[in-house]
Amino acid sequence: MCTTRLPEHSHMTLNQTRYPQLDHMLQISNRALASSGSGIIIMDATTASNPIVFANDAFCRMTGHAIEEVLGRDFSFLLSKHHDQQEIAAVYSALANNNEANLVLRKRHQDGAEIWSKLLISPVPDDTDRITYFIGVQTDITEHKRDEERLAHQSTHDALTGLPNRNLLKDRLQQAIAQTDRSEDSVALLFLDLDHFKLINDSLGHAAGDRMLLGVAERLRACVREGDTVSRHGGDEFVLVLREIDQSHHVAAICEKIFQTIADPFFIQGHSFHVTCSIGIALYPQDGQDTATLFKYADMALYQAKDQGRNHYQFFSREMNERMLERVTLDEALRSAIANDELLLHYQPLVSLSTGQLVGLETLVRWQHPELGMVSPTRFIPIAEESALIASIGEWVLRKACQDMRAWIDSGLTGFQVAVNVSPRQFRDPRLADRIEHVLAEHRIEPRMLSLEITETVLMQDTASSEATLRQLKGLGVDLALDDFGTGYSSLSYLKRFPFDRVKIDRSFVRDIITDSDDAAISKAIISMAHSLGIRVVAEGVETEAQCQFLRRHRCDEMQGYYFSRPLPPMEITMLLVEKKHLPESILMLQKAPRTLLLVDVDPDILAALQQLLRQDNYRIMTACSAEEALGVLAQHEVDIMVSGLTMPGMTVIELLRRTMKMYPDVIRIILSNPIEWQCVADSDSNGLIHKILIKPWDDQQLRSHLDDAFRHKALADANQRHNLEFHKEFKEENQRLGLRTKALSQALASANLKLERALDQQQQRGMRDKVQLDIMREMLEHIPLPMIGLDDDCVIVFVNAAAEALFASHGPILGRDSRELLPALCDAADSTGADSKLPVRIGHQHYRIICQRMGMHSLSRGSLLALVKQEANA
């Protein structure tokens, strides 16, 4: 417990006999000092070290010191090493000059807790105006300081992860830059973004998303050194500052470490989740000299990393900056492109592979810039997509396509659809269906004439809402095509789930369809799967006759590509439509020639000799000098037997045989080898690639006989296969029919549902209107000053207004009673057949006439409404 003691020379020890009332005042002051809530100390001003001569209880409580520890101690006892030396010097100078001084004290309480207080020191003059004491008043500001600290922390740290936020990171980056200027090292600024984090947030909820962010923050902290900074800039964006970097591959190593640690699964809500990230890096001083530039460049690099397919890190480069500048320039120019009439449409035909006729046109937008010339959509569509300009471009394209369609229809050019590309942002616009419906109606275009092309990446973002949007679009009656199929995370199950009419095989598969067995297999699988679901297949980017033949042979429905036509302006398309341009007849007349033999050899003399020898056997003989040429022939013709030499340019014979077996398994593969190499070839064939090896120089008769055997073998195999095919065909056709029917049914169901929804909507609105009308009528009847009674067909009272209730008040409540019990005339009036009968009746002393109105003449109501009209007795 602290005790107070007053200084001996204090003016409070004045002559008590001379001033008895002062004695009392002194006691009061004494008590006031002792019991004050503020800490109070008195220091001797006459001694240089200003010893403490008085301290009250509150001071002792605040500091945790006993009075004995305080009294007699110098003023410096109040200070600690944390104090600002300048401030202390100012206080000493104030005291030396007998001035007031202010001081914020930060000390440890005796119990160890940190306490903050404010001390106001004032000089106390004696009777001669000499300063003999300083009185110090101390206020505890610990809470206030803590609040300040909390606020300061909040303004510099992220609330969720506790990591530094953007403000603090800027400071840290500046510090790191300043420190680096004194060395040869670099500073690395890393922008890190989690890939597809939105999916996690959307599917698992925000609480789970937060758990993952906390986990990521923790893992990132573990990847860097003490002096580095990991900060969070909101959402799934983290920014790191790495100091003392002497080589860029150190940064690369840290990025790899981050990828590895982030790749470990996160366990949330009892499930494990995987996430990846992308990182953009800018270096000081190599890339930029100030924080703003470094931020901009790291962000640019991140953008590039994401563009590369995510889970990548990317260092900033000068070219990147140039590309970005180009983007900005294009973005600016694009904003005025529509207004300046710089956009135009080209159309690329889609042709049927069974009839060869044009069946559709894909709309492809073009930008004719006055200075830059023709800008490719691959350059400006992604920019428009990012800046939301795509909405107005998309709308413009749709309108222009509808205008052109209208013009073609008006000129009698019909029988084809026009396809319009729908970009991801357009697809997410909730008013898309309404807009399309409106534009179609405005141009009087039947919805089935329009096809919407949607890429599969669009669908991945939120499959449930994508499905709803597609069904809504389908409900309009337009066709839907799945564009660039196979390029994203395609799943064939999308085909089953979503109501597509067409699937477009991406041109990257078509390009090498003749030579790449994987591309061929993928394309065949897409065709077969789509057909089993009743969906038509279009091949994109068909440039050669061989590709076209291959696709036709494998039952692809339609093709699009330079082979038939490049995208053309509307005028040239009109010409093409007028001329009824179609695929060449040669493509359409694909029929099997009897016994087709393909001879492959690099030596033209051997080819000529074989042709000469085999001419007598009436085979259709085709020749090729290289493996690539051979694959082209196989794509276009149904070959029975391929006889190949051993050496050829570009590809080994084994590779040619491998691809042939994979893509055309029915072709019989025979090798014509010299006597030295044949054993070698035979040994390397472990997979049954070679049916037979013939040795050079060949015996003419023997060769002819081997080939004859091979053809007979092939004929037998074909017959077997045909038999099997017949067997499966019916089953498959039935399946296909079922698929088509199911599809048609589900489409009909979707459109019926839409109609039903609209009808229900209208009915509901009508119902609401009827109810309001009914309420008004009821209220009118209720308050009309004429007794009104409603009877049902059994004469039970189902309605009474206020006037009728008053009239029959003596009978108690009459609603629900049989009117015959109350007043038989009511029922008689209701039964009377005359529509305007006016039955007289007496109730009490009053005469009435009952006017009856039968219900149900103009509505579904039943029963009668009776009005009782007062009559004079003699009336």
Ligand SMILES: Nc1nc2c(ncn2[C@@H]2O[C@H](COP(=O)(O)O[C@H]3[C@@H](O)[C@H](n4cnc5c(=O)[nH]c(N)nc54)O[C@@H]3COP(=O)(O)O)[C@@H](O)[C@H]2O)c(=O)[nH]1
């Ligand atoms: N959202 C919108 N996207 C659009 C629109 N107009 C075009 N685009 C998209 O821009 C991309 C590039 O289009 P473009 O440069 O017009 O290229 C198209 C064809 O010219 C090209 N093509 C067609 N046949 C061949 C061929 O035989 N070989 C070959 N190398 N290229 C060929 O393919 C592009 C059509 O691609 P796709 O749409 O996938 O069918 C492109 O992605 C367009 O979609 C628009 O109005 N809105």
